[in-house]
Amino acid sequence: MSGQIADYKNCNLSGNLERDVALFKDIFKKDVILRVKEITARGEKTLECALVYMDGMTDSDQINEAIIRPLITVGMADMSGDIADFVGKQMLFARDVKKISNIAEILQGVLYGEALLLINGSKNALMMDVKGFRTRGITEPMEERILQGPREGFEEAALLNLAMIRRKLLTPDLCIEMLRVGRRTSTAVFVCYLGTLADQKTVEKIKQKIGKINIDGILDTNYIVEQISGKRFSLFKRNGTTERPDIVAARLLEGRIAIVVDGTPMVVTIPYLFSENFQSDEDYYQNFLLSSAERCLRYFCFFLSISIPAVFIAISTFHRQLLPTSFAISVMQLRGGVPFTPVSECIIMILVFEILKEAGIRMSQNLGHALSIVGGLVVGQAAVEARIISSPILITVALSGIAGLMLPRLKTAVFYLRIAFVLLSAFLGLYGYIMGAMLLGIYILSIYSYSTDYTVSLKKASLQSLKDTLFRASWKNMKERPLFNRNISRQGKNK
Amino acid sequence: MKKVFLILALGLFLCGCQKRGPEYLVSSMGFDKENDSYKVCFESVIINSEDTKQSVKLLKGEGKTLRGAIMRIEKQCTQPLLLSHCGVLVIGDGITQNELSEVAKYCVKNEEITLSAFLIKTENAQQLLSVKPVSSLTVGFDIMGLLEQNKHYKNRLFELTATNYTAALPRVSINDGGLIFGAG
Structure with a gap:
């Protein structure tokens, strides 16, 4: 055993509560924040189960109200069929309950702040989303302060960051795909883009490259960027980084791709153009x-x-x-x-x-x-x-x-x-x-x-391409997106 | 790689340990010929870091050839002369038409001397450059200021070479310690 989640890829739950609990206790034998609470639900039938979660990463109110209280108060019916299905659908109040049996997947969920309910006699367990760790809170980014415009900035929890992006782009076209990277950290990496605007080939290429990353841990977006950019010795940045959700939303609207990494407020946007080096976040919020x-x-x-x-x-x-x-x-x-x-x-x-x-x-x-x-x-x-x-x-x-x-x-x-x-x-x-x-x-x-010409807007012999490069034209005159030919127009019908 | 880096670093940072003396910025050059020998004088601003006020010195050299006379001057200085700001070439009456072309050729060949330098004629170059300046630091700068206002003269070095050294040069003479301009 190398101490990695991948070691348990082919292991499943046994269905024996005692043995499964012992397995988790063994895996986390030197981790003092793991909690295992044994619960017995009575009714027409007695149901023995155990709740496994990480203290501090879960919301204890939700655990009490949505999992423990219903198990104890709602009586267990004498039923046939899969017990896990019955418990998940008819007893628990938790917002997101999914059936799971693979140990590697269970470990990923528990380590990400989800609670696991092991049920005696069932080879399936229930995984519930009760994440509730404390975060720094939404503050204005120190490095990207502006006088006019939105003041909110990303923080370390990726899900909150994704929600901030989602709040700005109320469209089903916004795609958010999750990948796990890091042999030991198993960090959640999210690739976000607008399906009809982003170049699909680039999206696939980036996902492939992220998937191929073989490193112990990912603690910041730079860990990803340095491995997928290809050119290590580049004088100029080939990717944009920001802590501001409004900037990410604006870049997604231009057909770019954003990479959000759990644990860091820095979000990467690609591709990146030379002219972006000379743009300020405030450019679009003032005259x-x-x-x-x-x-x-x-x-x-x-x-x-x-x-x-x-x-x-x-x-x-x-x-x-x-x-x-x-x-x-x-x-x-x-x-x-x-x-x-x-x-x-x-x-x-x-x-x-x-x-x-x-x-x-x-x-x-x-x-x-x-x-x-x-x-x-x-x-x-x-x-x-x-x-x-x-x-x-x-x-x-x-x-x-x-x-x-x-x-x-x-x-x-x-x-x-x-x-x-x-x-x-x-x-x-x-x-x-x-x-x-x-x-x-x-x-x-x-x-x-990332396959996009760094100076594409400067090379185009049109005035339109210069309207957001050398100077910033008024929004009425900025009709084209800077990057791709697909859905090039920002304004007009069906764009 | 480490050795290359070390050599570069040492070369870069240690090459500055040099003996530094005053620097000479030449504002005008005078050429004369007497008794078959060239008499050259450079009116130079002496720039000394110790002294905030600049002083002016007339460096003189004599030789059978133009090059020889100039070398004598160079030997008097601790640092190479800075000729790039020389704006006036004073030609004494002792310099004949042939010798004038020799002087001009020397100046054209010397990359430091600017081709837009003015040429003037005078009776004795050394005497002219010894006059006390009126409005500037040196007589050379005084003459240059006056010539720049007078656009009808075609007496710059490149103009002289273009006319095969036949252009008429303005004549400057000394009167009561002042300068008088006249046609050449």
Whole structure:
């Protein structure tokens, strides 16, 4: 026995209550939260049964009122046929009762918060949905705060998350399929999509890939994403992650697929487009003119963030004639006395900025503010005065870092690209920078996210395709969905 | 892989430990010829990290060839001269038509010197560049400012090479310590 549910795949209940109870007690011999309550139902006939459940994962009120009370108070009739059927249909008040006999399936249910009723003399047991574990509650996601629009966020219980999505999409077209992943955790993974909008081939492919995952445990959506995305070393995200049900609903309405994993508030949506990196959740809840301006600003900030240090290094090292003379003199004077080369100075500052950023995120809010002041102002000023770092480099890296903060979804790409561009510029000047920009363009254009072209909306030569990419048009003018040809129109009859 | 990473890291972070002296930003260059030898002078802004105020120095060199005179100047400096901001080339009367083409060719071949640099004629280049500047840090910048306002002169380096060194250059002379512009 390897301690996995799969070990019991071919085992069934014996029908002997004593033996079956002993089996469960043996399986969970070192688990103190397993509860086994033996109940005797009397009437025309005596019925001996045992209720098996996990304490803390079930609702004790429901167990008392829907299972124990009816068994004790409703008399057992003298009947022929399957006792489990009779008990399930005529005695219990539980909301969802199903007959079950396979031990592996029983274990999955019990571990997921369901209660098991073993009946003496029956090879079938009854599994009842009495889940009732405490959750964190619906709060606004910390990372995706907005000023306008819905404030609710996902939490760790997948069923509650699915209910939140369902509440936004009141249509039978919403499909939710469950898969179990993780040899030891047997985590519930839900694949959600709108049947008439999502690409069925992609849905099947994703389900197949999830089914093939062979790992001990799944604790977050990233465990799944890293294994199904195919390209491990990708600079750019190929899947969207969100904690907001409204975002998931909006993406499902565009024909995307959502993956909900039990135990994490992060929901993954696929496929993902390059333009989504520049979209904010708030774009759709405020005036489209403002959203469009902010979106253009984000594209500009991406360019700034990866280019400023590289262009500065190239110009100050190789192409000083491009600087106005007075500015060149000022830069040379400020750089004088610094022991490092501009490129090493720049890389040191980029790393310091990242350290400060990470430290600020991990700190508590109050400490974070203090740290940013100490780190940004005091250390920066001291470093410049001590001639460890020159002020032009400090300004350049800080500006690039602040521009990068505008793009939280591109933080990995921005970090690596910034360093790569700096190195290229340090070796080849502006030619290196231009070469890097061209290679980056080619790379972005060649990316696929789950069989969907990453830049599909930018490549289409139509104005309609740009209406939710470079800028955000008004809802009246946004007529097409960005992804697939099937059911492409958002508006009009029978869409 | 580890070794490559180590070499790269060391190369990147240790290559900065270098001896640094003042840097020289050349604002104008003067060319003269006397007694069969070239006299070259570079009006340079000396940028010193220790001193917040920039000083200007006229670096002089003499040699039988143009290259030789310039090498003498280069030897006086601890760092390579920054020629990319040189905006004015002052040609002394001692430089003949043939020698002018030699000077121009040297400047064109030197990638650092911008092709949009102005050329002017004067009696003695060294004397002109020794005048006290009026409105800018150097005489070179003063002359450049005046020439940029005067659009009818066709005296930039690329214009001179395009006309096969036959273009008329504006003439600048010194009067009571000031500069006077005239036709070449």
